[in-house]
Amino acid sequence: MAFQLQKDQLVFIPLGGSEQFGANLNVYGYKGKYLAIDLGIGFADEYYPGIDILLPNPKFLEDNRKDLSGLIITHAHEDHIGAVAYLWPRLKCPIYCTEFTAEVLKKKLAENPECKAAQIHVIEPYEMAEIGPFKVRFIPVSHSIPEACSIVLETEHGQVVHSGDWNLDEAPVLGTKTKAEDFKKIGQEGVLAYVGDSTNAGVAGYSGSEGDVEKGLSAVFKEFEKRIVVTIFSSNIGRIQSICRAAKANNRHVAVLGRSLHRMIGCAKACGYLADIDDFVPEEDISAIPRENLVVIATGSQGEPRAQMALLARGSHRSLKLERGDSVIFSARPIPGNEKNIILVQNRLAAGGIDVMSPRETDHVIHVSGHPARDEIKQMYDWLRPKIVVPVHGEKVMIEDQAELARACQIDKAIAPNNGSVIQLAPIEQAGIIDHVDTGLLAVEPGRIIESGHVAISDRRKLQYSGVVHVSFVMSKKGVLMGRPHVSTTGLIDPKDAQGDEFEADLEDEVQDILEGLRHHSRKPMDRWEEEVRIGIRRAVNDILRFKPNVNVHMMEV
Template sequence: MEIAGTNINDNDLIFLPLGGSNEIGMNMNLYHFAGKWIIVDLGISFGDDTMPGVDVLVPDPSFIEEQRENLLGIVATHGHEDHIGAIPHLWERLRCPIFSTPFTASLIKRKLIEKRILDKVKLVEINPSSKFELGPFKLELISLTHSIPEPNGLVVECGEQIIWHTGDWKLDPNPQVGQPGDMEALKRLASRGVTAMVSDSTNANMSGTTGSEGVLLNSLETLFSQFRKKIGVACFASNVARLRTIAVAAKKNDRHVALVGRSLWRMYEVAKENGYLLDVPDFISERDVGFLPDDKVVIICTGSQGEPRAALSRIAADSHPEISLASGDVVIFSSRQIPGNEKAISRVQNKLLDRGVKIITEQDHHVHVSGHPAHDDVVFMYQTIKPDIAIPVHGEKKHLRANALIAKSCQIPQILMPENGNVIRLCSGKAEVIADVKTDALVVDGKQLTPLTSQVIKDRNKLLHNGSIFSSIVLTGDGLCDGPPVVTCLGLGAGTQVVLDLQLEALIIDEIETLSSAERSIDETITKACTKAIKRFCRGQLGKSPTISIHIIRTDLGV
């Protein structure tokens, strides 16, 4: 087999990240051995303020799509969107079985139903802490802790080589949902000798340890006791452990808990379906909130990242049909700010403050613990596993670099910080980048997938920032204007639209009249001349570079 001009032997063990390295989200990792491939995780990312009009991004699967006949399956380490969210968007291009634990399978199943492809997909449930084989790959799930049920690290055994792919994890002796991580399994893994550890880097630049969800429970219980009006808590819908923490803290303060947001109810249903959250009082609906005294309710809502269509944004704008907050109420942001969302979060918080609502964040009180390992946790994992090679993934450059520095301090013999598209050959004591494949992010664009770097997306950005000008020009038989051109300006000339239209009409007429008779007989020449003149005018008079479209109509076609 050949990749990007480099020959790959069938028995080469290859690690190839197509997403999730040097970025947050969009995790997609490939392993090759004995001529076969597997994918570990297939997630999404979200657009930010630098990507207007872009909501969801998925990794480009073009490389592995071409190898589809040798693709054995997708293994999902857990059920977060950045690890499974791209499956419904990309499965038709990959058409391979999917393997996951029951909780994650329930989430995937709902996505496939929404996409109307469930009957086409082979979805295989694997029990936690199980071993299974896909062709030449001997795989084992090792239970860890995270902010969602059934998070797993994946042992990938290929001949004499063993890879420890951590997935998302943390150390938590009291995780509230599920059991603490299987430390004995990690010790057994280390005793076998691990070639490489491909590891979560998200919080590697944070000092100390991440902290326990159990400690957060005590903190929230104390915090809730300080208020006598409505309490709102914004968190990620997928943080099932947090739902239990809030529910228990509320119960100890004699408050009922409402879920506000469809994704929260969906996650609650999946949790109960798989035996989780059965030990807390049933959540109430948003319609029931109005029947309870203010001091008897806690409202869990989506929108902790300032998402404009989420429940909290509508509550802040006083446009939610069932929930309203007023002076004296409090909203707790029980989540971290994802880089890029700061402005959106600030907008929501300012609207709440305008309504007299008190805001509490991580800076004010202990209201959140992460699901990812901090510095000391990463040290523990390296010292436990003792791999020959450290490969930090799942994070931006600063996170990967922090992980790499920890690996160095733990005297890991070799460290390789990958970039998406690196073809990395792994063997005992040695990892090397032997080729690179083209990678891109794809925008979920209605029912299409459009490359983020495509001209279509660039044109949309240009339209957004610079506006557009459309002109229809009717020409006589000698190529002169048969009346004023019709000019339409969008996103330009605020307050002077009529004047701008008249100026452009005159400009077009003058430009055409300067052309020779021969030049006026060629539509392309007229279009280029008018476009150039309009661009020059807009740069000089408006400081803008709008998109320009010229439509020419001739009244005499010479027949």
């Protein structure tokens, strides 16, 4: 039986982001209505050949669309906002967010004509929005992007704090810090449940401050003599400001490479940020600036093969050729799964005589995380004193880390969810996981969106490891082979090599033998012959190569 929300129930359902990093989609159910929070993408690894972007499967919300009151976006990071332009046409509900987030979202929605009717409501910090039966306040928090918010839901069962991404940066260079008095006050009003960011729940201490990054970068810039490239997440506007100030202090101009960086800077300026930094050097003038007077900010901190940093590392960038003695600073954390690509880029740079620096290799602070470490999470529990903690936003280990931390902090109930868990928050007597709804991931291809478990993707995965044999032959109605069978292979041999030709010719002989055998010695009907050939050829290849390829057989009857 499909899950049915009762009128007196308050439930929380994470549909994405609570088992893997990214693809966040969270849902609250109250008085028979639903409210979604965040709709982000995840990055695909090699488990999904040919796929870059994953989306949370919103099937549950589609099935309950008539009761969906709205979608809140807590901040403009891709793992919270990136799926809206793909999935809004399936949901068609009003969207609520702060001004900067709206600015980023508008640009994304403009790229999909099906999102034309989407309405974005800009909510000011501390403002109360009424979305269906939900009374919602946006509380500003510091994070590695402007205008991130925690969401406070007021219900007749008590308040729920949905943290979004946050940290306790004491000196953010841009925007507000997370204010103790805000959360203490919410705690005094009473908090039923805290649903919070688990990313760094396994990291001791505090995440640090962007103000220290500005100092750290300035010190590092002093040590380098030639060009400096800093690669970051495009949305880290605070980091852009830190880099610009550190550059100025070291008598360097700043240039920016990458479309997503330019787009984010445009959004930031439209909202009044980055107002006091000098103009950037236009891309076409980069090579005219003396090497010792230049800092370049580039996209591609995750090693993305098509981003600017990868182009620079390959030496194929149209405007800038890095030279021996130049330096590259990775001012970002690797997202789990991206490590291989990052190392590939770093190795290419090192091979070209470029200095590579990442956060672990220096005593200077050149990156801080935007997510709360253990002491920050403890501080939040202390301010809020929630009866229930639901850790979300992270891989399984991170979520379990926060659940353990909550128990150690004497929180009554710590409930670690899976994607699709239906968690009853109230009535609190039966609080816990009470049901499970359909969820999963969708995969974005250039021309379509498919389920991540689609047979097309699992087939590709198999092909990666085993290669393919294509067999075709023509039979008469009486079972006589007409002409020689044809065999071609992919991923098994070098077609330019004579031995490769021989391999395929041997398989053609084998097909002939199998068919002869079937005609003379078997009672198997002809409609089974394709399958017999498939099994026989798989076995024959395994005898030679010691592994079994995919075999496709086409028998034509004339």
